Amino acid sequence: MANRISINDKVIRVIGVQFFGLIIPNATGLISSNDQSITYLLLTYGYFIFTAFMIWEGNRFFLFKLQEKFTWFLHPIQKVVIILAMNVFYTAPLVIVLLTIWYKVSGNPFNWQVIQVTTIVCVVCVIFITHIYETVFLIKQREEDIVKSEQLERAKAQAELEALKNQIDPHFMFNSLNSLSYLIEKNTGKAKQFTESLAEVYRYILSNKDQTLVILEDELSFLNKYISLLHLRFEKALQVNFDLPEEMKSDFLIPPISIFIALENVVKHNEISKKAPLSVYIKQVNSKLSIINKIVKKKTLHHSSKIGLKNLDERFKIIVGEGIKVQNDQNQFELHLPLLKLSN
Numbered sequence: 001m002a003n004r005i006s007i008n009d010k011v012i013r014v015i016g017v018q019f020f021g022l023i024i025p026n027a028t029g030l031i032s033s034n035d036q037s038i039t040y041l042l043l044t045y046g047y048f049i050f051t052a053f054m055i056w057e058g059n060r061f062f063l064f065k066l067q068e069k070f071t072w073f074l075h076p077i078q079k080v081v082i083i084l085a086m087n088v089f090y091t092a093p094l095v096i097v098l099l100t101i102w103y104k105v106s107g108n109p110f111n112w113q114v115i116q117v118t119t120i121v122c123v124v125c126v127i128f129i130t131h132i133y134e135t136v137f138l139i140k141q142r143e144e145d146i147v148k149s150e151q152l153e154r155a156k157a158q159a160e161l162e163a164l165k166n167q168i169d170p171h172f173m174f175n176s177l178n179s180l181s182y183l184i185e186k187n188t189g190k191a192k193q194f195t196e197s198l199a200e201v202y203r204y205i206l207s208n209k210d211q212t213l214v215i216l217e218d219e220l221s222f223l224n225k226y227i228s229l230l231h232l233r234f235e236k237a238l239q240v241n242f243d244l245p246e247e248m249k250s251d252f253l254i255p256p257i258s259i260f261i262a263l264e265n266v267v268k269h270n271e272i273s274k275k276a277p278l279s280v281y282i283k284q285v286n287s288k289l290s291i292i293n294k295i296v297k298k299k300t301l302h303h304s305s306k307i308g309l310k311n312l313d314e315r316f317k318i319i320v321g322e323g324i325k326v327q328n329d330q331n332q333f334e335l336h337l338p339l340l341k342l343s344n
Contacts, residue, residue: 007136017056020125021049028118030099044106051098055091059126062086063133083134087126095119176202179233194232201225208256212319213340216289217249223259230263234272243283252339254289255319258312262291262335265308271296288325288336295333309335 025031025048031041066082096119103110176198183191204222208214220242227240240263263280270293272278281292313323320338327334 007133007140009133013056013060016129017052018049020056020122021045021052024048024052024118024121024125028121029114030102030118044102047102051095051102054098055094055122055126056129058090058094059087059130060133062090063130067137083130084127087130088123091123091126092119095122179229183233190232194229197225197229197232201229205257205260211256213253214256215250215342216252216254216339219254219256219259220244220249222257223263226260226263230267235274237272237274237277238267239277239279241279241281243281244289245284248284251342252287252289253342254337254339255315258315258337259289259291261308261312262337265335266291266293266333268308269298271298285336287341288338291335291337293333295328295331312337 022045025045030048031044036044063083063086066079066086096115099115099118100110102108180191180194180198183194201222204225208222230238230240259282266278266280270278276296278293278296281290283290283292309324309326316338317323320340322338324338325336327336
């Protein structure tokens, strides 16, 4: 069963009923203003406007009922046959009966030929108007289908985004606990400081992970806090260099915690030590934020869940409409994050 589509056709019905009630009787010879009194003409036109009302409203009623049960997409042939049958077998008998009554009441001589012509004209007009109604139904149905499709896509995207956001917590905690475990073994003082700073960083993640976009400046401010954590572990062996115009920081939006995840990926997959220092460059390339580093593969690489960049790519596709871009030539790794420019 099809869903009912509402159409606000009140004005058209009022105008249409009066138009056909006045025009058709004159066009088919049912009414002639010659030698007729004003009272007779008013009553006669009133009767034929009533006739037009019955024809219009009756066909409209059946058309709306039919629209609830059949659609053009599932029952096209069946619907055409039923509509034509409905137009003919409701309109024709109704016109014949009402015209017969009019002839008897008005005292005019019965004219079967005029009744036939008037009936055919009425049926043709009804089919034409029905066609207009069905065209409107199709347009409305198409609009509703588009809206429903967009709503489903938004709901799907929102569900996917929520699922991706919920992966941030365990992903971050896993890497942070690995770093904390390393510091506990090497330097308990730094481990304590790391724990305190970790709480501050994690507070930002909790307060912003439900946001869709944040100003780039806020994300970079948070990133500096995270970099201070990394310096507790790697000291001067890790250098993060920024080359970003100041105006860019306040003019662009970015999904929250995205640069943080990108930098985590760098730390996780590269050897960083006094003997093998690593420099990371964060700069603007067109409307993208680029994170670039030389590849220094770890001798022993821990198992990777591969959540980080895959998660990041999906989030950018949903929020920004464009995925991240990765360039890897075995010597240098580049990650490009698309940004959204704030509207002026």
